[in-house]
Amino acid sequence: MSFDSIENDFADNLPDDVSGRPVSEVLVEMAEILRQAQSVLIATHVGPDGDAIGSSVGLALGLKSLGKEARVFSGSSVDGRFEGLIAAGSVETVDEEGASCLTGQFDVCVLLDTSEPARAGVLEGVIFAPGQKRICIDHHLLSGEYSFDSHLAVASSPATACLVLWLLDELEVTVEDNIARALWLALATDTGWFRFSNAGRLAFQCAERLLEGGLDPEELYGFIYGSRSGQKTRLWGRVLLEHQLALDGRLVWSVISRETLAEAGAVREDLDGAIDLLKGVKGAHTAALLSQLDDGSFKVSLRSVESIDVERVARELGGGGHAKAAGYSATGTAQEILDTLKDVLNKELDT
Amino acid sequence: MSFDSIENDFADNLPDDVSGRPVSEVLVEMAEILRQAQSVLIATHVGPDGDAIGSSVGLALGLKSLGKEARVFSGSSVDGRFEGLIAAGSVETVDEEGASCLTGQFDVCVLLDTSEPARAGVLEGVIFAPGQKRICIDHHLLSGEYSFDSHLAVASSPATACLVLWLLDELEVTVEDNIARALWLALATDTGWFRFSNAGRLAFQCAERLLEGGLDPEELYGFIYGSRSGQKTRLWGRVLLEHQLALDGRLVWSVISRETLAEAGAVREDLDGAIDLLKGVKGAHTAALLSQLDDGSFKVSLRSVESIDVERVARELGGGGHAKAAGYSATGTAQEILDTLKDVLNKELDT
Numbered sequence: 001m002s003f004d005s006i007e008n009d010f011a012d013n014l015p016d017d018v019s020g021r022p023v024s025e026v027l028v029e030m031a032e033i034l035r036q037a038q039s040v041l042i043a044t045h046v047g048p049d050g051d052a053i054g055s056s057v058g059l060a061l062g063l064k065s066l067g068k069e070a071r072v073f074s075g076s077s078v079d080g081r082f083e084g085l086i087a088a089g090s091v092e093t094v095d096e097e098g099a100s101c102l103t104g105q106f107d108v109c110v111l112l113d114t115s116e117p118a119r120a121g122v123l124e125g126v127i128f129a130p131g132q133k134r135i136c137i138d139h140h141l142l143s144g145e146y147s148f149d150s151h152l153a154v155a156s157s158p159a160t161a162c163l164v165l166w167l168l169d170e171l172e173v174t175v176e177d178n179i180a181r182a183l184w185l186a187l188a189t190d191t192g193w194f195r196f197s198n199a200g201r202l203a204f205q206c207a208e209r210l211l212e213g214g215l216d217p218e219e220l221y222g223f224i225y226g227s228r229s230g231q232k233t234r235l236w237g238r239v240l241l242e243h244q245l246a247l248d249g250r251l252v253w254s255v256i257s258r259e260t261l262a263e264a265g266a267v268r269e270d271l272d273g274a275i276d277l278l279k280g281v282k283g284a285h286t287a288a289l290l291s292q293l294d295d296g297s298f299k300v301s302l303r304s305v306e307s308i309d310v311e312r313v314a315r316e317l318g319g320g321g322h323a324k325a326a327g328y329s330a331t332g333t334a335q336e337i338l339d340t341l342k343d344v345l346n347k348e349l350d351t
Numbered sequence: 352m353s354f355d356s357i358e359n360d361f362a363d364n365l366p367d368d369v370s371g372r373p374v375s376e377v378l379v380e381m382a383e384i385l386r387q388a389q390s391v392l393i394a395t396h397v398g399p400d401g402d403a404i405g406s407s408v409g410l411a412l413g414l415k416s417l418g419k420e421a422r423v424f425s426g427s428s429v430d431g432r433f434e435g436l437i438a439a440g441s442v443e444t445v446d447e448e449g450a451s452c453l454t455g456q457f458d459v460c461v462l463l464d465t466s467e468p469a470r471a472g473v474l475e476g477v478i479f480a481p482g483q484k485r486i487c488i489d490h491h492l493l494s495g496e497y498s499f500d501s502h503l504a505v506a507s508s509p510a511t512a513c514l515v516l517w518l519l520d521e522l523e524v525t526v527e528d529n530i531a532r533a534l535w536l537a538l539a540t541d542t543g544w545f546r547f548s549n550a551g552r553l554a555f556q557c558a559e560r561l562l563e564g565g566l567d568p569e570e571l572y573g574f575i576y577g578s579r580s581g582q583k584t585r586l587w588g589r590v591l592l593e594h595q596l597a598l599d600g601r602l603v604w605s606v607i608s609r610e611t612l613a614e615a616g617a618v619r620e621d622l623d624g625a626i627d628l629l630k631g632v633k634g635a636h637t638a639a640l641l642s643q644l645d646d647g648s649f650k651v652s653l654r655s656v657e658s659i660d661v662e663r664v665a666r667e668l669g670g671g672g673h674a675k676a677a678g679y680s681a682t683g684t685a686q687e688i689l690d691t692l693k694d695v696l697n698k699e700l701d702t
Contacts, residue, residue, distance in 0.1 A: 194545050194558075197569040201562045207545075208555035218548040222656065227633045230596065236628075237592025240584050277587075282578045305573070 015156040015202070018142055023154060023166070030135055030150040031170040037107035037133075039069040045114040046076055046121035050189025050224070052113040053082055055137070055160040057090045058182035059110065062164075062173040073102065075121035084223030085185040087178065096122045109134045113160040115146055115153060137163050158203035161186030165206060180210040184220055192276070193221065197324070225273075232270035235261070239274040239289065243281060246342055250349060252284040253341075255298075255334045256291045268293070271301075279303050286310060286345060290334050297331045300341065308348055316344050366507040366553070369493055374505060374517070381486055381501040382521040388458035388484075390420040396465040397472040399425055401540025401575070403464040404433055406488070406511040408441045409533035410461065413515075413524040424453065426473040435574030436536040438529065447473045460485045464511040466493055466504055488514050509554035512537030516557060531561040535571055543627070544576065548675070576624075583621035586612070590625040590640065594632060597693055601700060603635040604692075606649075606685045607642045619644070622652075630654050637661060637696060641685055648682045651692065659699055667695050 017023050034040065042060050044052035056072045063070035072091045094102070099122040109127040115138045117124050127134050128147070135150040139157040157163050161183040168175060175183075187206055191199040194207070211217065228236070235256065243254045256271060264270075271291050278287040285306040290298045300317075302310040303325055310326040317340070319328025330337045368374050385391065393411050395403035407423045414421035423442045445453070450473040460478040466489045468475050478485050479498070486501040490508040508514050512534040519526060526534075538557055542550040545558070562568070579587070586607065594605045607622060615621075622642050629638040636657040641649045651668075653661040654676055661677040668691070670679025681688045 195569060195572045197567065199568045201559055204555050204559035204562060208552055208559060211552045211555060216548065217550045218546060221546045226631045226656070228631045229633050230594070233591050233594055233628075233632050237588045237590070237594075239588070241588025241592055243581070243584055243588075245581065277584075280577045280579045281584050282580050305577070 015154050018153045018155055019151070023152065026150060026152045027167055027170040030137075030152060030167060033108060033133065033135055033150055034063065034068075034167075034171065035066075037068065039106045039108075040071075041102060041106040041109045041123075041126065042070060042072045042112060043109065043120055043123040043127060044072075044074065044112045045116075045119040048074055048076060048078065048113075050079075050082060051159045051161060051186040053078055053086065053091060054182045054184070054186025054189070055112050055164045057086045058161060058179050058186065059112065059137075059164045059167070060090070061176075061179045061182060062168040062171065065173055065176070065179075066171065073099070073123055075099065075123060081224055081227065082185055084227075085181045085220065090182075094122060099123050099126055102126045103129050104132070107133060111136045111148075112138070112164070114138055114140065115142055115148075115151070116144075137167065139163060156202070158198040158200065158206070159187045159190035161190070162202060162206045165209065175210070175213065177213050177215065180213050180215055181220070184210050184215060185224065188220065188224060193225065229266075229270070231264050231266040235264040235266040235270045236274045236277060238264060239271070240277060243278060245281070245284075246338070247346060247349065249283040250285040251288060251342065251345060252278050252281040252286075253288040253290065253338060254278055256289070257334075258292045258294070258296075261292070268299075275301050275303050279305050285349065286313075288338075288341060290337060292334075293329075297329060298334065298337055299327065299329055300337065301325075301327045308345075313341075313344050313348055317341070366505050369504045369506055370502065374503065377501060377503045378517055378521040381488075381503060381518060384459060384484065384486055384501055385414065385419075385518075385522065386417075388419065390457045390459075391422075392453060392457040392460045392474075392477065393421060393423045393463060394460065394471055394474040394478060395423075395425065395463045396467075396470040398427055399429065399464075401430075401433060402510045402512060402537040404429055404437065404442060405533045405535070405537025405540070406463050406515045408437045409512060409530050409537065410463065410488075410515050410518070411441070412527075412530045412533060413519040413522065416524055416527070416530075417522065424450070424474055426450065432575055432578065433536055435578075436532045436571065441533075445473060450474050450477055453477045454480045455483070458484060462487045462499075463489070463515070465489055465491065466497055466499075466502070467495075488518065490514060507553070509549040509551065509557070510538045510541035512541070513553060513557045516560065526561070526564065528564050528566070531564050531566055532571070535561050535566060536575065539571065539575060544572065580617075580621070582615050582617040585615040586617040586621045587625045587628065589615060590622070591628060594629060596632070596635075597689070598697060598700065600634040601636040602639060602693065602696060603629050603632040603637075604639040604641065604689060605629060607640070608685075609643045609645070609647075612643070619650075626652050626654050630656050636700065637664075639689075639692060641688060643685075644680075648680060649685065649688055650678060650680055651688065652676075652678045659696075664692075664695050664699050668692070 042056045044056050060070040060072050073094050074091050078091050103126045115136050136148040138153045139160050141155045191203050239254045275289045286308050287303040289301045304310045309323045311321050311323050314326035314328045317328045393407045395407050411421040411423050424445050425442050429442050454477045487499045489504045490511050492506045542554050590605045626640040637659050638654040640652045655661045660674045662672050662674050665677035665679045668679045
């Protein structure tokens with residue numbers, strides 16, 4: 001059985017599925033459902049990140065190599081940074097009407113990188129149509145009841161891509177260069193290029209497997225992170241140059257107003273990634289980036305450097321996210337917003 | 352034999368030693384010399400980088416765990432960024448006089464991360480004293496004749512740390528947390544945190560081995576890269592904000608004058624790492640960072656993004672380095688220096 005070779009080659013100690021079932025058992029069940037399918041629809045969550053897109057495309061390519069029809073659909077467009085790692089047309093964008101035409105057209109629907117029906121966006125109705133066979137692969141913690149014919153959820157997996165790789169192994173798919181590139185995109189972005197706390201042994205084992213075919217990591221890095229426009233680069237410069245400290249240096253923050261954005265010739269999306277540079281300021285426990293929206297209000301992004309749970313901070317201020325990365329919206333002057341944030345953060349720092 | 356377990360566990364296909372001897376054979380020979388030694392001096396090259404320091408400290412800790420006296424000496428002080436990963440006092444700094452007292456005091460001297468006697472600085476005389484037993488572990492390409500009792504040089508190894516890890520395996524040393532941290536420092540800095548072209552399968556395999564004991568990569572990242580002072584952060588901001596393009600966008604450059612440095616309250620060393628951010632500008636084949644010295648002249652740092660060999664460019668302008676990273680010194684105005692650089696680079700881009 002191919003699972004033996006997975007255990008030996010790649011994941012000596014597979015973590016548990018959150019359901020408590022052994023991962024090996026779920027993989028066998030899931031592979032059997034896919035083997036019997038001829039046409040497979042693959043979908044992921046709205047606002048798909050690198051793991052969502054990379055895992056979806058990697059799985060589709062693997063299934064295609066087995067002679068199946070496999071198509072990836074998304075209700076949102078795909079981040080341009082991913083273009084160097086997945087072929088054009090790998091993901092088909094659909095609106096609500098387009099999605100509804102897909103209902104009942106596929107033997108199996110696969111939901112990746114989320115287990116929440118609502119997060120499937122316009123594709124929710126297709127995947128959860130009565131009688132539709134559906135499976136789910138995810139690495140987020142679950143809360144709730146789910147109705148999948150097979151459901152693999154491993155919270156300790158660094159990315160959904162690792163679970164897809166195990167499934168492809170179970171399906172005895174050869175991981176060709178194009179599959180490896182897609183899964184690399186997923187793994188590399190979800191671990192912040194092997195920097196975040198989820199970049200443990202499993203992430204490095206998975207990366208090493210993907211490099212077997214001879215990928216060039218430096219080239220891949222360039223595709224994902226190395227292609228910043230001049231405007232974006234200038235905007236990041238402003239974020240760094242004008243950063244300020246508060247709470248005895250435990251908070252580092254920066255504000256980008258509409259005027260600054262216009263001066264740099266940049267758009268708000270160009271701020272993506274800048275907060276990770278702010279995080280690097282010595283002594284900071286939390287980084288905050290305030291960016292002004294067109295209506296004058298602010299989006300506040302938070303990152304935790306030390307053990308601060310920024311999700312709790314953001315929740316108190318009407319937002320949400322994860323313990324390490326969260327955010328919320330606020331109105332008022334930057335100084336007012338900052339004062340409120342400092343109050344909440346101060347309580348969190350004291351606990 | 353322990354080498355079998357290395358082959359199975361870690362490096363299925365060990366690359367060759369540049370001498371043409373199998374690496375396994377050299378490791379056996381080297382381990383035997385160290386087993387017979389009671390006191391070992393470890394030294395590396397002048398201006399020691401993360402690989403030099405991390406490999407040296409990792410080897411010393413491994414030898415100590417076998418009950419040997421093992422001390423690391425350096426003629427230069429150790430970069431403060433490394434302090435979170437190696438214990439205080441791990442490296443003893445010596446001047447010429449201090450070094451001369453060490454001659455003949457050790458059973459074996461180990462030179463790490465360079466094979467060139469002159470690069471050992473004040474410790475050259477100790478290591479190369481007549482009758483002194485000496486060994487060398489290095490991952491740079493060699494040219495010349497060398498006189499070591501055992502000499503392991505593997506150019507395809509991502510860092511000297513990987514070779515030290517193989518040697519520790521051969522010596523049946525348990526890789527405890529403190530050894531893993533030191534070798535992680537070495538591997539992570541020499542591969543630019545798994546971004547550079549040497550971050551291939553061997554680097555990821557080595558990293559995965561070092562994580563076995565439960566290191567926290569995010570914490571380690573913070574120690575090495577996540578502790579930028581406010582001044583340094585502002586300086587990086589200037590580098591990004593004021594970047595310019597030339598040669599149809601194929602050259603991205605930035606200048607930091609003495610005045611800018613003073614304004615940011617920064618020192619020239621604070622520029623370390625900034626050029627890697629410049630490299631990320633879309634379309635750039637080469638990044639150049641001009642920083643003004645106290646006497647008004649400039650240091651020019653070059654990085655290759657694409658296939659440009661910047662060592663050839665730097666050499667034509669009186670400097671040197673590697674194909675991917677090189678530099679030189681120049682006098683004149685920033686604009687004059689840039690014009691000369693553009694001329695040389697233009698020829699290189701056309702070839």
